Amino acid sequence: MEDIIRLEHISKEYDQRVVLQDVTFSIGIKEIVALIGANGSGKSTLLRIICGLIRPSSGKIHNNLAKETKISYVPERFPKLRLTTQEYLLSMGKIQGLHKKFMNRRVKELMDQFGLTEVRDRRMNFFSKGMLQKVNIMQAVLSQPDLLVLDEPLSGLDATSQQDLLGLLQEMKQQDISMIMTCHESVLLDELANRTISLQQGRVQLHSIQGQKSYVTIHFKLPSNVSTFDIGQIGGVPNLEKVDGAYRLQVESEFSDEALLMILNCNGSIWSVTPTEYKEWIISESITIAGEVE
Template identity: 40%
Template sequence: MSSIVELNNITKRYSNKVVLSTISLTINQGQTLILLGTNGSGKSTLIRIIGGFIHPTTGHRIVNNSQQPKIGFMPDRFPKHKFTSQEYLIHMGCIQGLKKDYLHQRIKELHSLFHLQLSDQPMRYFSKGMLQKVNMMQSILSRPDLLLLDEPLSGLDVSSSLEMISALQELKKQGVTIVISTHEPAMLQRITDRIVTVKDASLFEHEEQQVFNEGASLVICRFKDMSLANQFSSHIGVISSSTANSLTSFYVHEDSCDTLLLEILQAGGSIINIDRKGV
């Protein structure tokens, strides 16, 4: 497998603060790499160095000169604009040198992929989830080879997260290399190849299952009676649960998953999605 970007002995300092200390990382083509770490640990700094948007204090970022990757970037902060999503994406596309005809078609396609209606509504009235979708759309407008996503799921409800993840799954299938910083690794389990934590200015590579609680499954369901969601959150084997937009998600130990599914159905709940990668 050939590498798309290599970082060699990189140190990044802001004034006297060392954020990354002589780290090395090779990102291979087609790989999906998850970056974990507490707030302020240096994930965004690392993503920006991978993308070549900021320079390391010392060390080298190496890309194959004959195959400079086309990079898409979704920053963690996205301002509320006076533009509509279409106007904004046209501006972004023009800056990237894309042709108007291509852009109109691509923008339509991306709105449909993310189930966001094209409208005259300025983005300053958009919800956090809608803004995240537009942020993601701008990052893949030009069909990048390397996609860098800084906390793409933050502030999204379960159904928007699933839409985002299935779009990422599709991009992965097309061979796009993806780097994602996140606080929600379990949601991304099905597309993850590698997990690296940024801690104390160093990088630590994980065994995937260490992070995913050995065979934990993700179950997403809908209850008409929301008190059942609370009831099932204390079901044996449930590691964590959350509810948003009338959908409830449970991370459950694999050996308790069948019992949980059966009991949810018997209680009148509907199963919307199951990810049983651990089986």
């Protein structure tokens, strides 16, 4: 995968307090990266460094595109301004130097996409947190960025608003916008992110990638005098349970033939065989942190 940017040995100190230490990783084209870690681990500081809002104490950020990388930022908190959505977005478009004709068309597109057309003339100080967060993201994608940086995009939203925002972010993923975000919500990790980077004490602790794993669910029945012990000992069996006098076995696809043969050899009868796929996080790189960052 081609990278958009690469961070090399990024560190940040405030008044001799280390916030980030020797952070190195890259963000690929069309990739969604989630930064996870406890509060105070340096996640938000790292995002602001990527956006150029603050400078690192040491280290470099390399732009790997042939053109200048366009980066947009969605902060965690968005103010309740006494402006209408349309007034605010048109003002942001002017600040970004967008052509008036393009800007008017783009604002209309975003209003429709984000479901805010009917409230375009309503002042934002009357908006809910979910509506404000939509405007927050809209201002960041007025001109399509190469990299969208989001700080806790679902923070403080109810379940319905979270699903709305997740759907919009998935649409942007289909538009090939790369993203890096901080998040605590599992829905973002499971449904959006391709990779997670865990920060601990200001350092990268581990990298994980999301992969698909194939399983087969076998619904079968055994004679009453036959034990399921040997079947449960087959490799790649995460689950074997009794259901209404029969059994349901979940087994990794590569071990399914062995499981089926064993059931038949035990004079069992196969009722159904259903292939399934699950997403799971696989640790691609782990870094041991010795001691604590002062």
